[in-house]
Amino acid sequence: MRRLARGIVRGAAWAVLLVGSARAEPVEGRIDALLARMTLEEKAGQLNLISHEPILDLGSFRRGEVGAIINFSNAGLVAQADRLARSSRLGIPLLVGLDIVHGYRTIFPLPLAMAASFDAGLLRRAAAAQARESVGVGLNWTFSPMADVARDLRWGRVVEGLGEDPWLTGRLAAAQVEGFRDGGLASTLKHFAGYGAVLGGRDYDATFVAPTELHDLHLPPFREGVRAGADAVMTALTALNGLPTTADPALMTGLLRRQLGFSGLVVADWQAVASLVKHGVARDGAEAVRKALLAGVDMDMTSGLYLRHLPEEVRTGRVPEEAVDAAVRRVLRLKFGLGLFDRAVIDPDGAEERLLRPETRRLAREAARASLVLLQNRDDLLPLDPAKVRRIAVVGPFADSAWDQVGPHEGAGQEWDAVTILAGLRERAAAAGVAIEFAPGCPRVCDGRAGFAEAVEAAARADLVVAVMGEPRDRSGEGSSSAYLSWPGLQHDLLAAVAGAGKPVALVVVGGRPTELGPALAHAQAVLMAWLPGTEGGPAVAETLFGDANPSGKLPVSWPRTVGQLPLTYDALPGGRPHLPGSRWTMGYADESPSPLFPFGYGLSYTRFAYGEPEIVTPHVGVGDRYDAALEVRAAVTNYGTRAGRAVAQLYVSQPVAGRSRPRRLLKGVALLDLASGETGTASFRVPARDLGYHEPDGTLVVEAGTYLAHVGGDAVATRSAGFTVETGWRGPPGSDEARR
Numbered sequence: 001m002r003r004l005a006r007g008i009v010r011g012a013a014w015a016v017l018l019v020g021s022a023r024a025e026p027v028e029g030r031i032d033a034l035l036a037r038m039t040l041e042e043k044a045g046q047l048n049l050i051s052h053e054p055i056l057d058l059g060s061f062r063r064g065e066v067g068a069i070i071n072f073s074n075a076g077l078v079a080q081a082d083r084l085a086r087s088s089r090l091g092i093p094l095l096v097g098l099d100i101v102h103g104y105r106t107i108f109p110l111p112l113a114m115a116a117s118f119d120a121g122l123l124r125r126a127a128a129a130q131a132r133e134s135v136g137v138g139l140n141w142t143f144s145p146m147a148d149v150a151r152d153l154r155w156g157r158v159v160e161g162l163g164e165d166p167w168l169t170g171r172l173a174a175a176q177v178e179g180f181r182d183g184g185l186a187s188t189l190k191h192f193a194g195y196g197a198v199l200g201g202r203d204y205d206a207t208f209v210a211p212t213e214l215h216d217l218h219l220p221p222f223r224e225g226v227r228a229g230a231d232a233v234m235t236a237l238t239a240l241n242g243l244p245t246t247a248d249p250a251l252m253t254g255l256l257r258r259q260l261g262f263s264g265l266v267v268a269d270w271q272a273v274a275s276l277v278k279h280g281v282a283r284d285g286a287e288a289v290r291k292a293l294l295a296g297v298d299m300d301m302t303s304g305l306y307l308r309h310l311p312e313e314v315r316t317g318r319v320p321e322e323a324v325d326a327a328v329r330r331v332l333r334l335k336f337g338l339g340l341f342d343r344a345v346i347d348p349d350g351a352e353e354r355l356l357r358p359e360t361r362r363l364a365r366e367a368a369r370a371s372l373v374l375l376q377n378r379d380d381l382l383p384l385d386p387a388k389v390r391r392i393a394v395v396g397p398f399a400d401s402a403w404d405q406v407g408p409h410e411g412a413g414q415e416w417d418a419v420t421i422l423a424g425l426r427e428r429a430a431a432a433g434v435a436i437e438f439a440p441g442c443p444r445v446c447d448g449r450a451g452f453a454e455a456v457e458a459a460a461r462a463d464l465v466v467a468v469m470g471e472p473r474d475r476s477g478e479g480s481s482s483a484y485l486s487w488p489g490l491q492h493d494l495l496a497a498v499a500g501a502g503k504p505v506a507l508v509v510v511g512g513r514p515t516e517l518g519p520a521l522a523h524a525q526a527v528l529m530a531w532l533p534g535t536e537g538g539p540a541v542a543e544t545l546f547g548d549a550n551p552s553g554k555l556p557v558s559w560p561r562t563v564g565q566l567p568l569t570y571d572a573l574p575g576g577r578p579h580l581p582g583s584r585w586t587m588g589y590a591d592e593s594p595s596p597l598f599p600f601g602y603g604l605s606y607t608r609f610a611y612g613e614p615e616i617v618t619p620h621v622g623v624g625d626r627y628d629a630a631l632e633v634r635a636a637v638t639n640y641g642t643r644a645g646r647a648v649a650q651l652y653v654s655q656p657v658a659g660r661s662r663p664r665r666l667l668k669g670v671a672l673l674d675l676a677s678g679e680t681g682t683a684s685f686r687v688p689a690r691d692l693g694y695h696e697p698d699g700t701l702v703v704e705a706g707t708y709l710a711h712v713g714g715d716a717v718a719t720r721s722a723g724f725t726v727e728t729g730w731r732g733p734p735g736s737d738e739a740r741r
């Protein structure tokens with residue numbers, strides 16, 4: 001019902017039909033009527049999602065063999081396909097999907113970078129803007145957001161997600177779901193489940209996740225996304241504990257539908273049904289189809305096997321027709337919910353006007369600014385002072401690389417739309433009468449020193465050097481896992497050479513994810529993580545370097561010193577031998593510190609914040625029969641620096657003694673405070689008591705009575721702490737926390 005009610009927002013015509021539960025019946029009635037008229041082939045057609053291929057069988061649309069399409073990202077093609085589908089015997093319109101990961105044409109920073117804002121409202125507005133561009137070309141469904149937690153930075157897909165923490169990921173993924181809906185797109189939570197645990201960070205490799213970890217770490221973001229009303233859930237391409245998710249009924253039906261209460265559409269990932277044969281759990285396509293459908297997978301993405309085999313599987317009795325009907329019903333419900341039956345075919349002539357609108361570009365710039373993380377600022381080098389800095393040398397292979405800036409998963413994004421960091425700096429510097437000299441020093445691969453001398457000379461002539469270095473776009477994204485976290489080529493040598501000119505260096509690091517910074521921290525006084533900042537990345541970086549904007553981004557992942565530390569996350573268990581520097585028999589490495597270079601949640605500002613002692617408003621939290629009980633914490637935050645800035649106050653909770661060893665601390669709340677210089681604000685947090693608990697292997701939620709600690713500060717090392725107790729514990733059988741919300 002919640003899902004149907006949401007349809008009102010989308011289709012004005014449907015508002016008449018969908019208000020209130022009684023009025024929802026006509027939709028179910030219309031679905032019944034359609035189902036009653038459909039042949040088995042037409043039913044299989046509704047479950048068939050095809051991609052745009054160079055040679056397309058247009059007749060398949062007319063025959064009702066296609067229920068959804070992907071990669072038809074051209075308004076004319078979409079319109080043609082939709083027209084053909086509507087001319088089929090039953091005239092059922094198409095779901096038109098695409099991965100809108102960080103924008104359609106106006107490209108925002110990648111989700112991992114956006115997560116650095118810790119700002120759910122911003123992610124919601126960004127998703128809505130991305131959706132509004134997309135619907136103009138006829139898209140009505142996105143395969144986003146990715147709710148997989150980023151547990152190993154070698155995994156290229158960390159850029160598509162929202163960081164290592166399940167609470168933050170859940171909150172931000174839910175915001176994206178809401179934003180896509182605001183803008184008119186159906187959303188998909190992906191990839192269910194455990195994809196973030198691929199062995200060695202190798203994309204598509206196996207995942208082995210203990211049941212407790214599955215419930216505590218991997219499922220919570222999906223739970224939040226489902227609660228926010230996600231329309232679809234996608235399987236993962238991987239096998240979880242030996243069973244491919246696409247063939248796992250306990251996962252796709254037991255956990256997803258029964259425990260998480262998801263009632264929407266389940267779509268297989270790309271060719272995931274066919275891949276069951278490669279995984280070695282199906283002899284042939286027919287068996288793959290049987291296993292996937294019976295596991296609870298409604299729609300087959302691009303393997304074509306449902307269309308080919310499902311009718312026969314039903315006729316021979318191997319698959320009950322009711323199971324097929326239930327899947328078709330979910331597809332039709334989504335189509336009705338989107339108002340597709342009552343909407344005209346899109347107007348391709350209006351598509352262009354929706355792209356790259358000034359307000360969308362402005363929002364992309366705001367998002368890029370909010371994602372910047374200031375990692376180091378020795379002697380307050382930044383923001384640069386135009387009264388003293390009259391000439392800037394811009395060096396580094398990524399200063400003028402629009403292609404990299406736009407990043408992977410770029411939708412219909414074009415490099416020529418993007419304003420590079422160099423271009424942004426040129427414009428901003430001109431306004432301040434500051435000269436810019438550009439000498440990249442080496443090409444993108446940075447495989448030679450021929451340009452070093454020119455860069456060093458430019459540095460020597462300048463008052464300040466802005467070095468833009470890091471990773472190209474192809475070192476992250478799907479299918480781009482990497483064994484190294486180092487910068488390609490001779491960039492560190494270039495930086496050392498340029499620093500040798502003796503001028504202060506502000507290093508702007510680009511790349512989808514954290515990389516090894518090594519000697520760069522010594523060579524550069526200031527270090528700003530810019531990620532791959534998208535279409536408006538250049539102005540965002542320039543405005544920040546010049547101090548028009550004050551950075552407030554916080555790391556959504558722990559920043560490692562070296563790749564050998566991976567996986568490395570802040571929420572580790574304490575262990576029986578916690579690390580003691582210099583003590584060999586404690587947890588760690590013989591040759592490297594086990595701590596990150598920068599902790600989760602870390603990021604500097606041009607101003608400074610002081611956190612007061614946390615005040616526990618609810619020192620005795622009585623969970624027991626009061627399921628709505630909550631922990632409330634307040635802390636004063638003072639901006640004692642000289643500029644206005646945003647504090648990102650973070651609340652972590654720990655349970656020092658419990659029935660099971662628990663993570664050292666867990667993020668449970670974020671408060672964003674915009675404070676003027678000298679101003680004190682109050683960070684207020686409210687944590688539902690159920691969020692203090694952990695899960696048993698079967699999904700039972702346990703909130704233990706006992707003593708807990710609340711830690712408040714500006715990163716995961718937050719040192720201000722106060723205790724509280726949970727008076728009466730609570731145990732909820734699997735799924736009961738959903739039922740009671």
Ligand code: BGC
Nearest residue numbers: 070099143190237269270478
């Ligand atoms: C990815 C999905 C994506 C799909 C369609 C797959 O390879 O794993 O995340 O939605 O392709 O582009």
